[in-house]
Structure formats: C-alpha cells, structure tokens
Amino acid sequence: MFQRDYFMRMISQMTEALGQVLGLRKQMKQEEALLVLDDLLDKHFRLSSKLIRSLSDEDLIKVMTTNGLVDTDHLQAIAVIMKQEGLLQGELGRETECYGMYVRSLRLFIRLSLMGAEPTIVEPREQIHELLGLLSAYELPDSAKRLLMEWHEAEGRYDQTENIMYELLESGGLSAEEAEGIYHRLLAHSDEALEAGGLPREEIRQGIADLESAVKA
Template sequence: MFQRDYFMRMIGQMTEALGQVLGLRKQMKQEEALLVLDELLDKHFRLSSKLIRSLSDEDLINIMTTNGVVDTDHLQAIAILMKQEGVLHGELGREAECYEMYVRSLRLFVHLSLMGAEPTIVEPGEQINELLELLSAYELPSPAKRLLMEWHEADGRYDLTENMMYELLEAKTISPEEASAIYRRLLGLSDEALAAGGLPREEIRQGMADLESALKA
C-alpha cells in the first residue's frame, strides 16, 4: 500500500511538473523549465540531469534495481524526463544536447520494452516510435542501433531486424558471425511468422549465402 501511494504521489508530482514545463515553454522560458526538470529528478531519484548523462544505461538500470528487481516505473519516469529535456534543448537551439537526451531516452525505452515493463506511465513502444521520428534526421549511434535490432526481433519485425543488422555490419560493430547467428535464429521460426515479419525464408537463406561469400572473400 505504501509503495502504491508513493507511486501515485510521484505520478501526480510528475504530471504537475510537466504541466509547469509546458507553461514555461509557451512563455519561452526554457531555461526555467530545465530547472524544474532538474528539481524533479533530484527530489525523486537524487539524480541530476548532469549525473544521468554521465551514467551508462547499465549503471542507471543497476541504480534502479533492488534485490534483482528493476523498478521499471522509475525508469519510465526518468526516460520521460530525458525526452522532455531533449525537447527543451531543441527549442533553445542546442542540437547536440537535444540529440543526446533523445538518444538516452530512446535507449531506456527500448530497455523497458525488452524487459516487458508494464506501461504504468506511458507505453514504451509508442515512445520509441515518437523518438525515432524525432531522431529521423540523425544517424543513431551503434549501441542504440543494436538495441533497436533486438527490439525489432523481439517484436517480430524481422525485415527491420535485418535492416539494422546490415547497418551494424557496415559500421563493423557486429561481425559476420554474429549476423549469421541472427539468421540461424530466424530460420528456426515458422514460415508464417517470417512472412508476417516481412522476411521470407528464402531471403534469409540468400542473406546467409551473401555473408558466407563475404567471409570467404
């Protein structure tokens, strides 16, 4: 009961703070809005936006883990605030900071989706798609692409899995052997599942043959 009450208070305070941020944005007071987000992070998580930027995804998830259980509600809240910080930086013309916060938010939402987190605050998949749209003009870093490749596969979008896999191959951030392992895993699925995922079995076999030729070259 205490935990539920705490969670509801946090949601209420987040909603109030985000409403305040929206009001400040309309008044063109983005710097003040950034301070509101910092205060919210410090109050509930004792994490400033500066500290968040310095932590890896794994470190942040570890901080939000108690007795092996990840507090996905808090992670969702942090991911939302990161996204809002990105919006504010974008409105201030700080492209690098905007990009960084959008990517951090995207990666956290992908982690949440892969964990099967309940959408208690927002739906991670919807947030991922929104962030991908916001980032559509930019090249994503390889760690984000690797996470997206896993997410596409987990969600049954095998054509997008393959597309991301080839981008990683071109960047030399996964090996042909890793790519072959992905293809072999997909070959274990039914024809119906592969067709629904946009990647028929024959295309997988052709992709594997191309990889083998590349390895021999």
C-alpha cells in the same frame, strides 16, 4: 501500500511539473523549464540530476534494481524527463544536447519494452516510435542501433532487424559471424511468423549464403 502511495504521489508531482514545463515552453522560458526538470530528478530518484545524466542506461538500470527487481516505474519517469529535456534543448538550438537526450531516452524505453515493463506512466512502444521520428534526421550510434535491432527482432519485425543488421555490418558495428547467428536464430521461427515479419525463409537463406561468400572473398 506505502510504495503504491509513494508512486502515485510521484506521478501526481510529475504531471504537475510537466504541465509547468509545457506552460514555460509556451512562454519561451526553456531555461526555467530545464530547472523544473532538474528539480524533479533531484527530488524523486535518490540520485542527483547530474549523476542520473552521467550514468549509462545499463548502469542506471543496475542502480534501479533491488533484490533482482527492476524499478521500471522510476525508469519510465526518467526516460520521460530525458525526452522532455531533449525537446527543450532542441528549442534552445542546442542540437548536440538535444540529440544526446533523445538517444538516452530511446535506449531506456527500448530496454523497458524488452523487459516487458507495464506502461504505468507511458507506453514504451509508443515512445520508441515517437523518438525514432524525432531522431529521423540523425544517424544513431551503433550501440543504439544494436539495441534497436534486438527490439525489432523481439517485436517480430524481421525485415527491419535485417535492415539495421546490414547498417551495422557496413559500419563495422557487427561482425559477419554475429549477423549469421541472427539469421540462424530467425530460421527457428515458423514460415508464417517469418512471412508476417517481412523476411521469408528463402531470403534468410540467401542472406546467409551472401555472408558466407563475402567472408570467403
């Protein structure tokens, strides 16, 4: 009961703070809005805003795990705040900071979706699609692409899994052996599932053959 009450208070305070951020954005007071987000991070997550921003998503998940249980509610809240910070940094013309926050938020939401986290604050899948739109003009780092590839596979979008797989092969972010392993994993699915995912079995077999030829060349 105590945890639930605490969570509801946090949601209420987050909603109030994000409303304040929106109001400040409309007044072109983005720097003040960033301070509101800093304060929100400092108050609710047992860690300073500086530390939260310095941790990788893997380390952040470890910190937010107690007795094997991941606090997905807090992670959702942090991902939402990072996305808001990205919006503010973008409006201030700080492209590097904006990009960094969007990517961090995207990675967290992908991990939450892969965990099957309940959408207690926002729907992770919707946030992923929105962030991909915001990042459409940029090249994602290979580490984020690998995570996105895993998510597409989990969601049954096998054609998009393959597309990212080839991007990673081209950049050197994925080995031919890893790619072949992905193809073989996909072959375990039914013909119906593969067709629905946009990657028929024959195309997978052809992809494996192409990889093997490239390795031999």
